[in-house]
Amino acid sequence: MSDLDRVRRWADALLALHLDESWSFGFDNAARRAGLCDFGKKRITVSRHLAERFDDDRIHQVLLHEVAHALAGAGAGHGPRWRELARDLGYVGGTTHDGPIATERARWSGSCPAGHSFVRFRRPGREVSCGRCSRRFDRGSIITWVDLRRAS
Ligand SMILES: [Zn+2]
Ligand SMILES: [Zn+2]
Structure with a gap:
């Protein structure tokens, strides 16, 4: 049996x-993000590469992270x-969906109301909205940032 x-x-x-x-599981081809919970399709996916x-x-842990999103609902972030x-x-990990390299070094973790996650090395200076929810700036998709060095 293969790992997958x-x-x-x-x-x-x-x-x-x-x-x-109504929920299903699959693999995706993301290179950096480990897992994803798609509320629209009711589908949890994990990066094949990771x-x-x-x-x-x-x-x-990646799976538990995404199952928690599915249980919490789209608005919970x-x-x-x-x-x-x-x-x-x-689940004992953090709030990011990114691979180990990105998350271990990045300081700021952000998420939009739909649960998309982002990491940044520096705190963004102005409000940023989620590029995956909306291509243009959208007040309803503002990303909230957490300082990983202060979060437990
Ligand atoms: Zn998450
Ligand atoms: Zn989003």
Whole structure:
């Protein structure tokens, strides 16, 4: 069984345990982001590239992170509700969706109301809205930033 088959098995089992049947799991081709929760399609995906490189614990954590998003709902972002659900699931990581290289070095973590995550080395000087939710500046998709050095 390949690593990807194993990941798929865990993912299917996790989804069956925590979410209803309308949710599905798949792989995507993202190079830097580890996982994604697509509320529109009700689909959780994990980067094929990172799934092949990450160890088991790390992939498991990525899955828990995304399942918590699915449970918390699209508006929750990485706010208190998401954090509580993630903790209950056994998630111990941070609030980013990026690969290990980016997250370990970046200081600022941001998320839009729909749960898209971003990392920055410096705090953005002005308000930024989520480029994945809207191509133009959109007040409803403002990214909120967290200082990772101060967050526990
Ligand atoms: Zn997240
Ligand atoms: Zn967004």
